[in-house]
Structures are given as structure tokens and as C-alpha cells.
Amino acid sequence: MRLPNDFLPLIREKALWMRRRAFRMVYEAQLGHPGGDFSATDIVATLYFGVLRHDPKNPADPNRDRFVMSKGHATGVLYTALAASGFYPEDWLDTYMQPESRLNGHPNRNYLPGVETNTGPLGHGLPVATGIAIAAQLDRAPWRTFVLTGDGELQEGSNWEAMMTAGHRKLAGLTLIVDRNRLQQGAGTEETNGLDPLDEKIRAFGWDVEVVDGHDHAALLEVLGAPVGDRVKPLCVIANTVKGKGVSFMENKAAWHHGVPNADQFDQAMKELV
Amino acid sequence: MAHAAPVQAGLHDCREAWSATLIALALADPRVVAVVNDSVGSSKLGGFQKAFPERLINVGIAEQTMVAVGAGLANGGKVPFVSAAAPFLTGRALEQIKADAAYSNVNVKLVGQSSGVAYGELGPTHHSIEDLAWLRVLKNLAILVPADPAETEAAIRWAHAHEGPVFIRVSRMPVPDLGEQGAYEPGRAVTLREGGDVAILALGTTVHLAMAAAEPLAAEGIAARVVNLRSLAPLDEAAVLDAARTGALVTVEEAHVSGGLGGAVAEVVTAHDPVPVERLGFPGFVPTGSVEWLFDTFGLSPEGIAAAVRRAIARKT
Numbered sequence: 300m301r302l303p304n305d306f307l308p309l310i311r312e313k314a315l316w317m318r319r320r321a322f323r324m325v326y327e328a329q330l331g332h333p334g335g336d337f338s339a340t341d342i343v344a345t346l347y348f349g350v351l352r353h354d355p356k357n358p359a360d361p362n363r364d365r366f367v368m369s370k371g372h373a374t375g376v377l378y379t380a381l382a383a384s385g386f387y388p389e390d391w392l393d394t395y396m397q398p399e400s401r402l403n404g405h406p407n408r409n410y411l412p413g414v415e416t417n418t419g420p421l422g423h424g425l426p427v428a429t430g431i432a433i434a435a436q437l438d439r440a441p442w443r444t445f446v447l448t449g450d451g452e453l454q455e456g457s458n459w460e461a462m463m464t465a466g467h468r469k470l471a472g473l474t475l476i477v478d479r480n481r482l483q484q485g486a487g488t489e490e491t492n493g494l495d496p497l498d499e500k501i502r503a504f505g506w507d508v509e510v511v512d513g514h515d516h517a518a519l520l521e522v523l524g525a526p527v528g529d530r531v532k533p534l535c536v537i538a539n540t541v542k543g544k545g546v547s548f549m550e551n552k553a554a555w556h557h558g559v560p561n562a563d564q565f566d567q568a569m570k571e572l573v
Numbered sequence: 574m575a576h577a578a579p580v581q582a583g584l585h586d587c588r589e590a591w592s593a594t595l596i597a598l599a600l601a602d603p604r605v606v607a608v609v610n611d612s613v614g615s616s617k618l619g620g621f622q623k624a625f626p627e628r629l630i631n632v633g634i635a636e637q638t639m640v641a642v643g644a645g646l647a648n649g650g651k652v653p654f655v656s657a658a659a660p661f662l663t664g665r666a667l668e669q670i671k672a673d674a675a676y677s678n679v680n681v682k683l684v685g686q687s688s689g690v691a692y693g694e695l696g697p698t699h700h701s702i703e704d705l706a707w708l709r710v711l712k713n714l715a716i717l718v719p720a721d722p723a724e725t726e727a728a729i730r731w732a733h734a735h736e737g738p739v740f741i742r743v744s745r746m747p748v749p750d751l752g753e754q755g756a757y758e759p760g761r762a763v764t765l766r767e768g769g770d771v772a773i774l775a776l777g778t779t780v781h782l783a784m785a786a787a788e789p790l791a792a793e794g795i796a797a798r799v800v801n802l803r804s805l806a807p808l809d810e811a812a813v814l815d816a817a818r819t820g821a822l823v824t825v826e827e828a829h830v831s832g833g834l835g836g837a838v839a840e841v842v843t844a845h846d847p848v849p850v851e852r853l854g855f856p857g858f859v860p861t862g863s864v865e866w867l868f869d870t871f872g873l874s875p876e877g878i879a880a881a882v883r884r885a886i887a888r889k890t
């Protein structure tokens with residue numbers, strides 16, 4: 300049995316590699332959503348290299364932990380995590396967004412092992428994850444369901460319908476992680492259609508809520524890696540993050556939602572991501 | 574999202590005509606408001622927002638609420654232009670479009686931005702190729718598919734003047750000016766090129782491709798008529814039946830190959846004197862690829878249209 304701290308160097312190394320590799324994909328394709336890739340990188344790296352129990356060589360294992368990437372636009376972070384975990388060879392990443400590539404601008408489970416459901420339209424991941432978690436509950440199965448949403452994404456009402464359902468059914472095996480970077484596509488979440496007080500709202504829907512620093516691997520590992528134990532409610536982890544985290548000129552800038560780097564910006568980012 | 578092909582000299586992104594026209598209408602008519610879903614940038618409404626900050630209602634990423642709020646604003650006496658990326662506007666809010674806009678027959682204008690496969694590599698979730706099939710059967714809803722900047726402006730102005738629900742497809746695909754097409758009236762097609770051997774019926778972004786196909790066909794001795802239908806609902810059935818008298822039809826649309834223009838034309842033609850109809854469009858969830866690659870791969874190119882014309886002519890009886 301490995302102690303949580305044993306995972307931390309690995310998570311750190313993988314997160315760095317994912318950021319660098321994802322940014323190269325975006326640079327080469329001149330397409331992508333790097334701001335949301337970087338806010339989510341530490342969350343996704345912690346899940347894949349410290350929390351999820353699954354076998355990349357057997358991606359359809361019925362007993363796997365499920366991870367649903369609801370913010371499907373952040374393919375840089377998802378595709379690098381799946382490659383680094385061994386779901387497919389790293390060189391598939393070179394085909395990102397090329398004609399007939401398996402690596403579409405939004406994930407497609409029919410072409411990529413490790414993808415649970417096709418996402419891209421926001422507000423689908425949590426309802427699907429709720430169904431997955433109900434299946435586990437019906438079977439009294441021990442595997443868990445994790446879903447990552449954006450924060451702007453929570454403006455979609457479908458999330459709140461699913462939150463009611465999950466709270467009502469006491470889906471303790473379901474964990475929602477909110478990438479709380481406070482930016483959406485065009486502006487801040489609070490100036491667009493404010494979410495705060497987000498923790499209280501979600502608690503009122505029958506969930507346990509934890510608020511953590513979404514770039515602190517140890518904190519993420521502690522809350523996400525903890526067994527369900529005798530928890531009786533679904534768990535929401537509000538991960539406070541920085542959009543564009545790790546590259547000075549991208550941090551907290553809405554324009555980097557789908558901004559793509561030129562050669563100088565790419566070089567500068569590679570200098571900073573070390 | 575900034576994924577459009579660069580607009581070359583002489584080609585236009587029709588979103589520019591849309592946003593300039595909306596500002597002009599809003600200056601003249603205080604009832605005009607815009608409703609968006611975090612889509613100010615992708616709808617090119619930055620200028621509108623600056624000019625009329627209060628009249629831009631951004632509901633956040635919530636398309637069902639966006640369309641329903643539009644219907645409510647119409648009830649309150651406003652003339653709302655609900656503007657969002659076409660796939661989410663039509664796909665996510667389909668029931669609101671059906672019940673709140675079309676069935677309720679409310680004066681709300683729905684503007685589907687970057688329709689068709691304009692989002693290219695972002696894939697089928699972001700393509701709006703099903704919208705024509707989904708919306709065509711909704712009574713009361715006019716469906717306008719402009720083909721160049723002037724027609725985009727005319728469609729927006731017509732929608733503003735018309736009392737009732739309207740869906741307008743606005744493309745970001747670079748298109749050339751088609752020149753003078755005469756007064757704009759939905760349900761009144763324009764024949765852009767005469768021809769008696771076959772007729773190409775086109776809508777929106779494919780009209781100029783049909784024109785480009787007709788030229789080399791003429792050199793082969795095939796006189797192809799090119800018709801810009803301008804709207805899918807109402808459909809100019811007289812123009813379709815007249816085109817069918819050439820004995821062969823080709824339909825071409827930046828949409829699903831079933832259920833949209835091709836489907837509508839087949840319905841009209843088979844109810845009268847059937848002629849062969851070759852339908853061009855996308856066959857369903859397409860592979861990853863750029864807009865240009867998708868157009869070429871699925872025959873939405875002068876060469877692809879010319880090939881469909883030859884197939885249609887070969888089927889003539």
C-alpha cells in the first residue's frame with residue numbers, strides 16, 4: 300500500500316509534462332483551449348496518477364473507476380493524461396486535429412480508449428456521470444465516478460437537475476470537481492452570470508462540498524483520494540484554479556480560453572514550464 | 574472561437590454584415606435587443622455591447638434559458654435577436670424553439686452563428702448540420718439562409734420587419750459577393766445562371782460553389798441552371814418545380830445530406846413529376862478535419878458539384 304505522499308513526485312512530473320506537451324499540440328495545430336487545459340492540469344494529473352483505479356490496457360474493465368471530462372474543450376489536458384497513462388501511444392498526440400485524426404477538437408470515445416462519453420457541448424458530463432453512479436449504486440459496486448466541469452459550465456441548468464438527482468439518490472460514489480478558474484469564454488463568471496456562493500448552493504442540493512487549492516497536488520490528493528468510507532452524500536470538490544496556470548502571460552486572461560501561441564509565445568512558455 | 578479559415582481578399586465573413594446591421598437597426602429601433610450565451614465574441618457583438626450595454630442580455634452558458642428569455646422579451650414588446658453558435662442554439666434549445674418560439678408564434682429572431690461545419694476540427698458537437706432538418710418542420714418559423722454579406726443584411730432587416738419567429742443561419746465561411754440579386758423576399762428564389770440541361774439548387778455558403786461549378790460544365794457542353802433558394806422555409810416550390818423541368822436536379826447545402834434542402838426538394842419533386850435528384854451535403858458525424866478539408870472530402874466544391882451534375886444527367890430518362 301503506497302502512502303499518498305509517494306504519489307506526489309509522480310503527479311508533479313506528469314503535470315509538468317502534460318502542460319508542455321499540450322501546449323506543443325496547441326501550437327502545432329494552432330487550435331485548442333490552452334487556458335482551460337492549464338487550469339485543469341493539476342486536477343487531472345492528480346486523478347490519473349494518484350486516484351483513479353483503472354487499467355489502461357483494459358479500458359473497458361467493468362470495475363474501473365470512471366472519469367468523465369465534462370469540459371470537453373480542454374482536450375490538451377485530457378489527451379496528454381490518457382497518453383501518459385498508457386491508454387494509447389504518445390505519438391498519437393502528434394495527430395491532434397489533423398484530418399481523420401482520432402484526436403478531435405473534442406473527445407470521441409469511439410476513437411479513443413479511456414474516453415467515457417463524448418463531450419463538447421457543456422453541461423452533459425455531470426448528468427451522464429450521475430447515470431454511471433446510479434448504475435454503481437444499483438450494483439453496490441465499489442468503483443467510483445469522477446466528473447470534471449468548468450465553472451462557467453455550471454450556468455447550464457442540466458447540471459443543477461443532475462445535482463438534485465444525485466443529492467436525492469445519495470450517490471456517495473459520485474465526485475464532482477469544479478475547475479473554479481472564475482473565467483468563461485468571453486469574461487469572468489461573476490460578471491456574466493454569477494455563481495457565488497457556489498459551495499452553499501451545491502450543499503443545498505444535498506451534497507458534501509470541499510473547497511481546495513486546485514493547483515496543490517497534496518490537497519487534491521487528500522480530498523480526491525480519500526475512500527468513500529461512510530460518506531452518504533455525493534461529494535463536490537470546488538478546486539480554485541487559475542486559468543492559464545503556469546505561463547505568466549496566459550494567467551487569468553480570458554483571451555487564452557482559445558488563444559493559440561505564436562513562435563515567441565511558445566518559446567517563452569517552454570522556458571517558464573520547468 | 575477563433576478557428577475560422579483566414580478570410581482572403583474579396584471574401585467575407587457574413588458575421589460582419591450581421592453585426593453591422595444589428596447596430597443600425599438598434600440605433601433606429603429602441604425595441605431591438607440582443608440575447609447571448611457567453612457568445613459576444615463568437616457573435617461579433619463586441620461593438621453592439623459597447624454601443625448598447627444594457628440592451629445586450631448575456632444569460633451565460635444557458636441556451637434553453639437564452640431562447641426562452643428571448644420569447645419573454647418579445648412578449649414584453651422587445652424585438653430580440655437571440656444569437657449563439659448554431660449547434661447549441663438549435664440543438665440544446667430545440668424544445669424552446671418549438672414551443673416558445675414557433676408554436677407560440679412569437680416575435681423572436683434566432684440567429685445561428687457559424688452554422689454548418691465552420692468549426693471544422695472542433696468536430697460534430699460543434700457542427701450545425703442538423704439544424705435545417707430539425708427546424709424545417711416547425712410551423713410559423715421562417716428559415717433564412719443568406720449566401721453573402723448583402724443577403725445577410727437583407728435577411729436580418731427582413732426578420733426585423735417581419736412579425737413572427739425567424740431562424741437565420743449566419744456563416745463565418747469566407748464567401749464572395751454574389752452581386753445584385755434583386756429585392757429580398759423569403760420564398761422567392763433567384764436564378765443566378767440560366768441553363769436547361771440540369772439545375773443546381775443551392776443555399777447559403779454553397780451558392781458561389783455552384784456558380785463556380787457551372788462554368789467548366791458549360792465548357793463540357795452542359796448548361797447548368799444555378800438557383801439560390803435564399804430561404805428553406807418558406808421554400809420557393811414554383812422555382813423548384815420549374816428547375817425540375819430541366820429533367821435533373823442537384824441540391825447542395827452545408828448541412829446534413831438528409832432532411833434539409835435535399836429532403837425538401839425531394840418532397841416537392843416526388844409530389845409532382847419525379848426527376849432524379851442528386852443530394853450533396855454531409856452524411857452524418859464527419860471525421861476530424863478543417864473546414865476546407867471537409868468541404869472537399871464531401872464534394873462541396875466546384876469539382877464535387879460538377880461530378881454530381883454528371884451523375885444526375887446520367888440518370889435522366
Ligand SMILES: Cc1ncc(C[n+]2csc(CCOP(=O)(O)OP(=O)(O)O)c2C)c(N)n1
Pocket residue numbers: 332334335336338370372419420421422448449450451452453478480482483484542556610611634636661665
Ligand atoms: C452548450 C454549449 N454552449 C456553449 C459552448 C461554447 N463554449 C465552449 S467553452 C465555453 C466556456 C466554458 O467556460 P468554463 O466552463 O468556465 O470552462 P474553462 O474556464 O474551464 O475553460 C463556451 C461558452 C459549448 N461548448 N457548449
Ligand SMILES: [Mg+2]
Pocket residue numbers: 449450451478479480481482483
Ligand atoms: Mg472557467
